[in-house]
Structure formats: structure tokens, C-alpha cells
Amino acid sequence: MxxxxxxxxxxxxxxxxxxxxxxxxxxxxxxxxxxxxxxxxxxxxxxxxxxxxxxxxxxxxxxxxxxxxxxxxxxxxxxxxxxxxxxxxxxxxxxxxxxxxxxxxxxxxxxxxxxxxxxxxxxxxxxxxxxxxxxxxxxxxxxxxxxxxxxxxxxxxxxxxxxxxxxxxxxxxxxxxxxxxxxxxxxxxxxxxxxxxxxxxxxxxxxxxxxxxxxxxxxxxSASYNALTVELLAPRAEALQAFGRIPDVERVEFVAGDDRKQVLRLVPRDRQSLAVGAVETAARHKWMVTEMRSDPGRLDEVFRQITTTADVVKQSA
CATH class of the missing domain: 3.40.50.300 (P-loop containing nucleotide triphosphate hydrolases)
Structure with missing residues (x-):
């Protein structure tokens, strides 16, 4: 010890x-x-x-x-x-x-x-x-x-x-x-x-x-913790609106896509998990989800946040 x-x-x-x-x-x-x-x-x-x-x-x-x-x-x-x-x-x-x-x-x-x-x-x-x-x-x-x-x-x-x-x-x-x-x-x-x-x-x-x-x-x-990237077959404008209405979604970002396939990034409010809401939204609209991944957070973001603020923050291991 x-x-x-x-x-x-x-x-x-x-x-x-x-x-x-x-x-x-x-x-x-x-x-x-x-x-x-x-x-x-x-x-x-x-x-x-x-x-x-x-x-x-x-x-x-x-x-x-x-x-x-x-x-x-x-x-x-x-x-x-x-x-x-x-x-x-x-x-x-x-x-x-x-x-x-x-x-x-x-x-x-x-x-x-x-x-x-x-x-x-x-x-x-x-x-x-x-x-x-x-x-x-x-x-x-x-x-x-x-x-x-x-x-x-x-x-x-x-x-x-x-x-x-x-x-x-x-x-x-x-x-x-x-x-x-x-x-x-x-x-x-x-x-x-x-x-x-x-x-x-x-x-x-x-x-x-x-x-x-x-x-x-x-x-x-990290600010990116639990941000959810969703790849799906759906019309872009409709998907942006539908996912934006999910509780705890702060904003929806368009990442890439075409007329059929969209890649969207759902940014949570207060780092809440968004997976269940995203699956339910896609199912309700009968959109096929081809991939979904949740961001584990980024240590570099937290490091910058902690080392550029004046307050001491202690967390138990």
C-alpha cells in the first residue's frame, strides 16, 4: 500500500x-x-x-x-x-x-x-x-x-x-x-x-x-459520451425530424448519406443513453437500421476540460 x-x-x-x-x-x-x-x-x-x-x-x-x-x-x-x-x-x-x-x-x-x-x-x-x-x-x-x-x-x-x-x-x-x-x-x-x-x-x-x-x-x-451514430435506410429530412423528437436528444447531426442511406449522429442531453429511443423510432417508421454504435467518450476531451478549469474535481476510483 x-x-x-x-x-x-x-x-x-x-x-x-x-x-x-x-x-x-x-x-x-x-x-x-x-x-x-x-x-x-x-x-x-x-x-x-x-x-x-x-x-x-x-x-x-x-x-x-x-x-x-x-x-x-x-x-x-x-x-x-x-x-x-x-x-x-x-x-x-x-x-x-x-x-x-x-x-x-x-x-x-x-x-x-x-x-x-x-x-x-x-x-x-x-x-x-x-x-x-x-x-x-x-x-x-x-x-x-x-x-x-x-x-x-x-x-x-x-x-x-x-x-x-x-x-x-x-x-x-x-x-x-x-x-x-x-x-x-x-x-x-x-x-x-x-x-x-x-x-x-x-x-x-x-x-x-x-x-x-x-x-x-x-x-x-466527456461531452461525446453516449453520442449515438445511426446508419439506416430512411429519407433524410424525415429521419432528422423523427430522431430529433426523441427525449434526451439535444441535437441530431447529419454525417453522410444519399437518397437512400443516412448516417446520423444523435447527441444526448446530459449524456443519457439514446439506443432504446433510436431503435423504437426506427421501428415505428419501418426504417432498416444497418449499424448503430454508442460513443464510449474521449479521454482527451476530459483531460482538456479538467486541466483548463480552476476547480479541483475529485472522484472515487
Whole structure:
């Protein structure tokens, strides 16, 4: 369990993190989402024990990070956005060096290095110096160093930043594989990352926690949530009028069509479901519906809405 209570960080007169509180348990991938400069990385660094808070507390599995940072850090693996890597060392040599710093030696050190090289798909580059690695392999090496001691908690800051789509998928697959057995905090400004990986998301803007929900629940706050696209065989003008009379329809938009087939978009009032009313309307007029799909909402709409409003909005996960 990670418990963050009333966390504040100030740099001079600037407040980078302003009274952030949340809890997260095992089996959760928690996305820490926000614009650049929102306070995401600062929050992660305070949880990791690398940056002291101005106020507030962080506890990891019951250990106060400020009071006993060494014990707390044994519980955590931290992958910064720009992990310091020793370019002149081989991948295996670098990981072996870090394993020794973690207190492992001899056969146990070698066992852990071999295991993590396999887990992170680094075995074929184990003898290459780090300066010869592609960005994808460098990010995997960064992840490997965070996993050497098999921590209960993983703190990942922009883990797929700068990777191509194939490299991103490799890292995401690794995170998904580990998710059931760990607490994973993933700091990102990439909405696609949140939808692909996270069971819960925090949105931080201007240092303040503005939302805390499952991504699917956040999308329900989108203006397009439950908008209904209907493809049917019907006269255009008559269909526009008939669907516009359905209760809870705010407006009907013509998308495409010809003399026979129409594609209409029904926008709901207060995000109400329109499917039943649309089916009943089509049946009453004996119009053949060829396709109907409801919009699940868009996280980018919600992100813009939340990060451009002044009020703090918190939702339970």
C-alpha cells in the first residue's frame, strides 16, 4: 500500500505540488497524468524518497519514506524519465554493479542479473556497452535496474517516452505482465498510455489533484459520451425530424448519406443513453437500421476540460 497524505512541494515561491492525497494497493496500475510541468515527476520523486516534501507524508507498506528512506526504498523500484546509465559499461556489468549496491553478491547477484536480462529481453545485448544500445534497449535497461531486487512497488516516469510503436508495445507488455503482483505508478502525459495500461488514473494540473477515477469512468465525463451514430435506410429530412423528437436528444447531426442511406449522429442531453429511443423510432417508421454504435467518450476531451478549469474535481476510483 502507498499512502500519500497532503503532499506539498515548494521551490521558493512556486508551489509545484499542492496538497495531493491518495492511496493505492497491490494489483493497481495507477496513471499519474497531467500536462508538462503539472507536478507529476515531482510527486513521483517525493514518493521515491529522492526529493523531500515541504509538507505532508508518504508511507510505503507502512514505512514512512521521510523517516526511514532506506527501508522504504527497498520496497520500491524507480525508473526515472532519464535514468543515469554508465555508457562505458556493458548491460550485464551495469546491472551486476547495481545488484552489488543493492546488497547482492556472488551467485545470488549473477542469478538476479541473468533473470532480469531474460525478463526484460536484454540477453542478446548483455555484452554490449550501453553507449551502443538503441533507445528501446536503453529504456529496457532502465526498467531492468528498477526490477533487480523484485520490489513490491514500481515507480515509472514516462517509461515509453521517445520509443517507436513496436518498442512501446514491448514495454507495455512487460508492465501488464507484472501488474497483478505489484503496485505500479506510471507518470505520463500520453493519454494512450493511460488507456493501454492503467486501471486507475490521477489527473494533476498546476500541482493539484483534479481527478481520481478509472479511465472508463473519466471518459463518461466527456461531452461525446453516449453520442449515438445511426446508419439506416430512411429519407433524410424525415429521419432528422423523427430522431430529433426523441427525449434526451439535444441535437441530431447529419454525417453522410444519399437518397437512400443516412448516417446520423444523435447527441444526448446530459449524456443519457439514446439506443432504446433510436431503435423504437426506427421501428415505428419501418426504417432498416444497418449499424448503430454508442460513443464510449474521449479521454482527451476530459483531460482538456479538467486541466483548463480552476476547480479541483475529485472522484472515487
Amino acid at each position: 502507498i499512502q500519500v497524505e497532503h503532499l506539498v512541494k515548494k521551490f521558493g515561491l512556486r508551489t509545484a505540488v499542492d496538497d495531493v492525497s491518495f492511496e493505492v494497493g497491490k494489483g493497481t496500475v495507477l496513471g499519474v497524468l497531467g500536462p508538462n510541468g503539472a507536478g507529476k515527476t515531482t510527486t513521483i520523486r517525493m514518493i521515491a524518497g529522492y526529493l523531500p516534501p515541504t509538507a505532508g507524508t508518504v508511507a510505503v507498506n507502512g514505512i514512512d519514506v521521510a523517516a526511514d528512506p532506506v527501508a522504504a526504498q527497498k520496497q520500491m523500484g524507480y525508473m526515472p524519465e532519464n535514468t543515469p546509465l554508465y555508457d562505458e559499461m556493458t548491460v550485464a556489468g551495469f546491472l551486476g554493479f547495481l545488484a552489488e549496491l543493492r546488497g547482492f553478491s556472488g551467485k545470488e547477484r549473477d542469478r538476479r542479473v541473468d533473470a532480469i536480462l531474460e525478463k526484460c529481453m536484454l540477453a542478446k545485448v548483455r555484452h554490449q556497452t550501453i553507449d551502443t544500445l538503441s533507445k528501446g534497449y536503453r529504456r529496457r535497461t532502465s526498467l531492468a535496474q528498477a526490477l533487480l531486487h523484485d520490489p513490491a512497488v514500481l515507480l515509472l516516469d514516462e517509461p515509453t517516452e521517445g520509443l517507436d510503436p513496436n518498442q512501446k508495445q514491448v514495454v507495455r507488455d512487460m508492465i501488464n505482465e507484472m501488474a497483478p503482483d505489484k503496485i505500479i505508478l506510471l507518470s505520463t502525459h500520453v493519454l494512450e498510455e493511460v488507456e493501454a495500461l492503467c486501471s486507475r488514473a490521477l489527473i494533476i494540473s498546476e500541482g493539484r489533484l483534479k481527478a481520481d477515477s478509472a479511465p472508463a469512468d473519466l471518459k463518461k465525463r
